[in-house]
Amino acid sequence: MEANYARKIEDLRRRLEGASSVLILTHDFPDPDCLASAFGLVHLFSFWGMKLSTISFGGFVGRAENRAMVRFAQIESVPFMLVSLEDYDRIVLVDSFPGVGNVSLGAEARIDAVLDHHPHTPPRDADFFHDIRQDLGATSTLVTRYLEAAKCPVSATLATALFYGIKTDTNEMSRNASAEDLECYKLLFDKADHRLLSRIEWPDRDPEYFRILHTAAESMTTFGPVGYTHLGHVQAPDYIAEIADLFDSLQSIQWMVCSGVFKKQVYFSIRSKDGERAGEAAEGIAKILGGTGGGHSNMAAGRVPLNGYTQEHALAKLVSGMKEIFGVQGTEGQYLLKDRADRRE
Ligand SMILES: [Mn+2]
Structure with missing residues (x-):
């Protein structure tokens, strides 16, 4: 195992050799795992003598916890729209894969390295470095291994970020967590700054969060074993993942x-309690609606352009696609809060 990482990081280092600037790209609406992974790579690359590594993404950081992480760990980034690709000698993609749709980088852009743990298979003739570890619950685990193998020092702040990345992506070691994730989790636990961690995990929240909670509860509908809620327009798409996580805890679903x-896009997140076919379902629903989707067996997501259709039209299609994919076409929806309509008056 160790030797494997040593070889991998040697490949990566060679791929980056001679570069003085590296652009590290994450998903447009980054989660703690990709932020921590990118932050870890900044440390690794600077340890390797690269003068400039820049983290960038197309959207912004939405969840309060993630914003707290960025602020307290001082993870610096540049908005993708302000980045000139030609200013960078190398481009590295973390926690994502070329052409997946959640990264702003154009399909024609060159990529030098990809580090990911989502189920993607690089083409046989891929001319970029790739380490796609589907067996890992978090890219942060992979990056922790790289730092270890490179003997790069890990500060308490970096350890905290990586720990939180693994913790959230594996839902505290309960989701897609491998022995390696657990090993890194323990290692980072000892190195982490737990006061910093607590400030990240219990952030101040803006009123928008509570408005969304209210909307989510009001719109929550069950179709037998399938729960569904719609948040309307959101200020950041990661609220959708957050609510999916929270509402997945409803007993009956x-x-x-x-x-x-x-x-102008409908975003959706899917959770599966038993870790069954969430990724497949997201792909299937996206296919029906003409969008993109995919993910793990127990957590997945997708997005569909409105293409000039109204929100109502798109949602009706989403609901019928969802019912088809989960085989609950004949089931009538039940509101979680039965008196929803009355209470609205
Ligand atoms: Mn991840």
Whole structure:
């Protein structure tokens, strides 16, 4: 195992050799795992003598916890729209894969390295460095291994970020967590700054969060074992994932689907309690609606352009697609809060 990482990081180092600037790209609406991974790579690359590594993403950081992480760990980034690709000698993609749709980088752009743990298979003739570890619950685990193998010092702040990345992506070691994730989790636990961690995990929240909670509860509908809620327009798409996580805890359901509209696209997140076919379902629903989707067996997401259709039309299609994919076409929806309509008056 160790030797494997040593070889991998040697490949990566060679791939970056001679570069003085590296652009590290994450998903447009980054989660703690990709932020921590990118932050870890900044440390690794500077340890390797690269003068400039810049973290960038197309959207912004939405969840209060993630914003707290960026602020307290001082993870610096540049908005993708302000980045000139030609200013960078190398481009590295973390926690994502070329052409997946959640990264602003154009399909024609050159990529030098990809580090990911989502189920993607690089083409045989891929001319970029790639380490795609589907067996890992978090890219942060992979980056922790790289730092270890490179003997790069890990500060308490970096350890905290990586720990939180693994913790959130594996839902505290309960989701897709491998022995390696657990090993890194323990290692980072000892190195982390737990006061900093607590400030990240219990952040101040803006009123928008509470408005969304209210909307989510009011719109929550069950179709047998499938829960569904729609948040309307959201200020950041990661609220959708957050609500999917929270509402997946409803007793009676096996699957949870949450949708919302952001910048003329319907975003949706799917959770599966038993870790069954969430990724497949997201792909299937996206296919029916003409969008993109995919993910893990127990957590997945997708997005569909409105293409001039109204939100209502798109949602009706989303709901019928969802019912088809989960095989609950004949089931009538039940509001979680039965008196929803009355209470609205
Ligand atoms: Mn991840």
